[in-house]
Amino acid sequence: MENTRQNTGRTGNEYIINIEHLNKQFLVDKQPIEVLRDINLQVKKGEFITIVGHSGCGKSTLLKIMCGLVSYEDGTVERNGHAVAGPGPKCGMVFQDHRLLPWLKIKDNVGFGLRHLSKEEKEQQVKEHLELVGLKDFANSYPSQLSGGMSQRAAIARGLANKPTILLLDEPFGALDALTRIQMQKEILRIQEEQGTTMVMITHDIDEAIYLGNRIVVMSARPGEIKEIIKTDPVESKKRDSILFAKYKKKIYDYFFEDTEEEHDVAYVI
Amino acid sequence: MKTGKYILVALIVPVIILVLWYIATTFGSLPASILPGQQMVGNAFIEMTSNGQLQGDLMISLVRVVKGFLASAITGVFLGSVMGMSSKMQNLLLPTITVIRQIPMVAWIPLIILWSGIGESSKVIIIMIAAVFPILVNTLSGIESTPDGYAEVARLYKLGKWKTFTKVYLPHALPQILVGLKLGLGVSWMAVVASELIAASTGIGYRMNEARSLMKSDKVIVCMIVIGLIGIIMDKLISLLFNQFTPWVNLQKNSK
Numbered sequence: 250m251e252n253t254r255q256n257t258g259r260t261g262n263e264y265i266i267n268i269e270h271l272n273k274q275f276l277v278d279k280q281p282i283e284v285l286r287d288i289n290l291q292v293k294k295g296e297f298i299t300i301v302g303h304s305g306c307g308k309s310t311l312l313k314i315m316c317g318l319v320s321y322e323d324g325t326v327e328r329n330g331h332a333v334a335g336p337g338p339k340c341g342m343v344f345q346d347h348r349l350l351p352w353l354k355i356k357d358n359v360g361f362g363l364r365h366l367s368k369e370e371k372e373q374q375v376k377e378h379l380e381l382v383g384l385k386d387f388a389n390s391y392p393s394q395l396s397g398g399m400s401q402r403a404a405i406a407r408g409l410a411n412k413p414t415i416l417l418l419d420e421p422f423g424a425l426d427a428l429t430r431i432q433m434q435k436e437i438l439r440i441q442e443e444q445g446t447t448m449v450m451i452t453h454d455i456d457e458a459i460y461l462g463n464r465i466v467v468m469s470a471r472p473g474e475i476k477e478i479i480k481t482d483p484v485e486s487k488k489r490d491s492i493l494f495a496k497y498k499k500k501i502y503d504y505f506f507e508d509t510e511e512e513h514d515v516a517y518v519i
Numbered sequence: 520m521k522t523g524k525y526i527l528v529a530l531i532v533p534v535i536i537l538v539l540w541y542i543a544t545t546f547g548s549l550p551a552s553i554l555p556g557q558q559m560v561g562n563a564f565i566e567m568t569s570n571g572q573l574q575g576d577l578m579i580s581l582v583r584v585v586k587g588f589l590a591s592a593i594t595g596v597f598l599g600s601v602m603g604m605s606s607k608m609q610n611l612l613l614p615t616i617t618v619i620r621q622i623p624m625v626a627w628i629p630l631i632i633l634w635s636g637i638g639e640s641s642k643v644i645i646i647m648i649a650a651v652f653p654i655l656v657n658t659l660s661g662i663e664s665t666p667d668g669y670a671e672v673a674r675l676y677k678l679g680k681w682k683t684f685t686k687v688y689l690p691h692a693l694p695q696i697l698v699g700l701k702l703g704l705g706v707s708w709m710a711v712v713a714s715e716l717i718a719a720s721t722g723i724g725y726r727m728n729e730a731r732s733l734m735k736s737d738k739v740i741v742c743m744i745v746i747g748l749i750g751i752i753m754d755k756l757i758s759l760l761f762n763q764f765t766p767w768v769n770l771q772k773n774s775k
């Protein structure tokens with residue numbers, strides 16, 4: 250089912266996502282704009298990867314390349330061992346603005362991608378995933394009747410409904426208040442544990458990146474390069490007041506500070 | 520309550536008009552052929568309905584409206600969708616359509632009569648010309664205003680072009696298509712009366728014109744009132760129907 254170019258023929262593909270030497274340019278007014286430079290990233294099964302970086306550094310573009318919504322010309326991008334050539338059911342996506350279709354009830358939104366299943370199977374899948382995100386009482390509501398957090402949960406249910414091996418999340422909690430956000434973070438961890446889905450999440454919240462990520466990908470400002478991939482301690486990173494947590498936080502802050510300082514210098518000269 | 524108050528306020532102006540009318544015809548010196556009394560109009564109404572003439576005329580006009588409206592609804596939604604989904608088709612058709620739209624509906628009537636006489640088909644064609652544009656323009660704008668993000672969702676789930684249209688663009692455009700249909704129906708009703716006034720041997724517009732030539736101003740006024748009422752009834756009916764088709768729209772309004 251997965252839309253792929255062709256098997257690259259390599260063996261030992263233990264990676265769900267394998268990106269090597271990926272470069273990406275966009276043409277704006279026929280001028281090439283470099284967005285991503287020499288990205289190398291391997292995502293193992295069951296991992297939770299978080300990505301942080303300046304606004305406009307190409308995080309969304311990277312995620313869309315992973316799921317096949319944006320094409321790439323230069324480098325290798327493999328999903329489940331095959332070169333990515335388009336979207337496929339094994340790869341789910343949750344957008345920043347939940348993008349539930351306003352004209353469909355929540356259950357139909359969650360089942361939107363389940364066209365290949367029989368009616369009973371589909372109903373079963375939808376029910377299961379609504380329960381998973383705690384929305385089973387809202388199956389017949391419309392998106393406009395849901396709060397922001399509930400909408401995001403519905404979007405996560407839609408992303409998981411066809412049982413993808415990997416779920417990509419593009420700042421899914423960006424629009425939520427601090428309390429709801431923390432609650433959603435716990436929820437997404439629980440879901441990941443229950444389903445064993447590999448997850449890659451973009452966030453602009455450094456605490457969130459540390460709390461959720463087994464590894465944190467820190468990106469530089471445009472053109473986006475990976476500055477470092479920080480491996481977190483599985484226990485300490487779940488305690489927001491631990492010393493290690495503060496250490497990670499400082500490390501990531503320092504990376505951003507570097508960039509801002511450079512920008513300040515430029516601003517000063519001008 | 521609130522709606523009761525609303526109705527009361529809405530009734531103030533009509534009551535003033537009725538009173539002024541009453542004063543003018545009772546104490547003024549206007550001849551009845553210019554402005555008949557309310558009693559006369561009432562009698563004319565009873566006369567026209569008891570011999571079935573009014574109902575017959577209305578039926579004929581309404582059938583024309585239904586035919587013309589359905590034809591323009593199908594054409595307008597089809598062309599609007601095609602132009603909304605394909606920029607090539609839009610570039611091909613929109614300039615011509617924009618120019619044609621500038622010609623007022625009544626200005627078509629002479630040519631249409633030359634081409635197809637004063638029979639049924641000419642009425643239906645005139646209604647079509649009048650009603651197709653609001654429907655087309657609203658369909659087009661509803662399709663075009665679909666956020667790219669929704670189309671991206673369709674792409675993510677690998678919907679084909681037709682499915683993307685039926686599952687994403689069309690439902691997004693539906694509320695606006697309904698607005699277009701509502702406008703179109705109103706225009707259809709106006710168009711049928713106008714075309715019957717100018718060239719017809721049946722229908723409510725024809726009856727009005729005939730009454731005018733016989734100096735029966737009471738009958739003219741009966742026809743005018745009935746035309747206005749039917750217009751409002753059609754408008755309300757179609758609004759009711761539409762809420763059934765787009766249950767999510769009013770929810771959004773209420774939640775804001």
Ligand SMILES: Nc1ncnc2c1ncn2[C@@H]1O[C@H](COP(=O)(O)OP(=O)(O)OP(=O)(O)O)[C@@H](O)[C@H]1O
Nearest residue numbers: 275276277284302303304305306307308309310311
């Ligand atoms: N389809 C496109 N065509 C041209 N340029 C694009 C396109 N998509 C993105 N860009 C440009 O690529 C750069 C990276 O965009 P992207 O959305 O990936 O950034 P981001 O890191 O997700 O930013 P944010 O944190 O604000 O969401 C931006 O400068 C953007 O203007």
Ligand SMILES: [Mg+2]
Nearest residue numbers: 308309310419
């Ligand atoms: Mg982004």
